Amino acid sequence: MIDRYQLTKDILALADSTPLSKVDIAPIIEKYSVDLELEQQRSLRVTIMAILRELRENKEIDFYDGNFMITASQGGVFFGNGGMIRSTHKRQTEIEKNNVMASPKVVSGPKKIQLSTRRNILDGFLITRVSWNGNLDQPSFLSRLYDLASLPSFDTRYKTAGEDIHKHTVMNDDWPEEWIFTDERFNLLHAGDKEFLDFLCMTLHPTVRQNNEELTTLLEIYTNNLKRDGFTLDKTGEIAGRPIFSPVELSAVKPITTTTTTTTTTTTIRPEIRKALVIGCSLYQHANPLVNPLNDANGMEAILKTLGFEVTKKIDPTQKELKIIIDDFGNELKGSDVGLFYFAGHGVQVKGLNYLIPVDANLTTEKLVEYDCVEAARILAHMEDARTSVNLMILDACRNNPFERSWGRGIGLRGLATMNAPKGSLIAYSTAPGNTASDGSGNNGLYTEALLNHINGKGSQVYTMFQKVRLEVMEKSKEEQIPWESTSLTADFYFNR
Known part of the structure; x- marks a missing residue:
């Protein structure tokens, strides 16, 4: 696994005397590529470029180990070595001023594209x-x-x-x-x-x-x-x-005019507004970590963006963070056409209610679930309140409950319970109610791997897409895992029409 923390430190060490745009990443790639397979080397390069991009744009990266810190505090990116904190943004500005090149540069014109x-x-x-x-x-x-x-x-x-x-x-x-x-x-x-x-x-x-x-x-x-x-x-x-x-x-709205022998009618069509919240919980503090939810969440974020979604992603949230980001997402959904919530991690049912388990949950008894976890219905309530035309909840959260042994529970309560989908909604589970799902042996969970394979299928209606996902998962699991959907959609929906 790539150590992003150490990788960032190594990149910043080079950037201390060189503009970020000129940092030669070849030595870093050589250092970290030892014993990596081809696909892992590709992942390494993607990570390096992502770090450079985040530093260049002053995005927030939080690390601290006593003598090294990077944070977006007060709008600047700061880092320190030997206990000394400095602004990399200011430092980079100084470096680039000293490296002004006489050769012509590309001149930027007006920008409307975000x-x-x-x-x-x-x-x-x-x-x-x-x-x-x-x-x-x-x-x-x-x-x-x-x-x-x-x-x-x-x-x-x-x-x-x-x-x-x-x-x-x-x-x-x-x-x-x-x-x-x-x-x-x-x-x-x-x-x-x-x-x-x-x-x-x-x-x-x-x-x-x-x-x-x-x-x-x-x-x-x-x-x-x-x-x-x-x-x-x-x-x-x-x-x-x-x-x-x-x-x-194009104009902000595209007029479409239809003419008959007696009247002329003008209607307007605007781009569909799609918003998604993607959550991945891997590093559980009181249970063994899950291998794939981080990759699952990253994969879903990337592919949803290509399908026109505005994506908010959170990795390894605590209960407080998970509640806040769900509530914020609920407010942002208002005025949108499509809302999508995706969760990869541990989930559990208690008394017929489904709960998402955040990374700081310490569920020594079953009674603590409602206090340490977040009820899945919370996001459904926000979706219903936002009055979006299409709401999709995708839960790859039916893995084995890591706290089950201490509860003395029977096998009949494993997995998630069926939820009633509010009007205009579809709820997709990685396996049938009451059963558990595989975390997978590859880079993604078995269910999310299939989802990533089919979600961008051209002209595939949402029901057909999930049917293809189900067939792939059943085949790969030898029918031990059967994905499930509950729906009350009132309109056709295509991820990629």
Whole structure:
């Protein structure tokens, strides 16, 4: 398992004298890649880039061990070594001022496309494993948009960006796929809208992309996310019968006019507002940790973003934190069209009620459940109050109760109880009521693994999607685990229409 804490310290040690955008991650990758398999090495690179991105954007990262701290306190990112606390943001500003480069930089234009939208699209590349550069090597792709000979190298051995990028992406292949989004020379997470959209259109260009399945996948990810900020990509031409796409700015609402012989009617359609709360509980303080909920929650967060959801995620919440984030999510749901709650971790039923077990619960007796846990109905009440058209609750929380032995309970009360789904809701359980689910032997729990495989299926109605999940889980578990749904949906719903 990657030690993110130590990894962050090593990155900050390099950043103390070098701009974050210039940090050479090759030595760190080499250090941490020992004995890692290929997939684990990929995960390492993704983690490194995520840390760099968080530091660059002053996101909150909390660690403290007596002589080292990083926190977003008072809007700045701080860290300390040897007991001395300093602002990395101020420090980086000083470093970058001293490293002003005479070579031309990419100029940012106006920005309407939100950072969250850009991140969702980045996550789409990572989840689908479709490369942004398609059939071309990365320098060849970028040379179609930028003059790489006039951009600086961040590797002191070379003079130009072209040489630098060729070395690290073609010859060594030691940069992660998503480096282009955070590299200061291109800075796609913060570049002007035109630059960002031109980049996306180039990823679809016939010279770059000849695989129709990849083309369809990327186009869906782009349009699902861009429409929230008033943009789409339309076909504007062809080369040898293959489409060329260009960006189109939409109005806030798109009028649709229908005409009859006697009247003209105008209606408006706005993008569907989708919001999700994703919870993963792995590191239980008074029970053995679960291996997969962290990966399950991260996987769900990433794929839901590609499907147009605004996602709030919390890992390893205490009871107090879980209650607060559920209540906050309930307030944010108001005015939305679709609400989704996902929980991976331990859950238990007591007297016919289902409870989600937070990481600080110490359930020495069954009576403590209502005091140390959070009733699942709490989120359903918020969803009902928000009056969203579609509400989805997904509970991968039917694993064995780690406190059961001390309660002296019978096997008949294992797993979760059936809940009545309020109007417009669907509740999905990882296994049938009264049974327990497998935490899985891979990177994800058995149920969530199947969910991730099918949730973005094109044109798959929600009932059909969960049916596919059920069949996969039954097959892999030899029918020992049978996922279950309870529903009162009043409208059709597609994750990916």
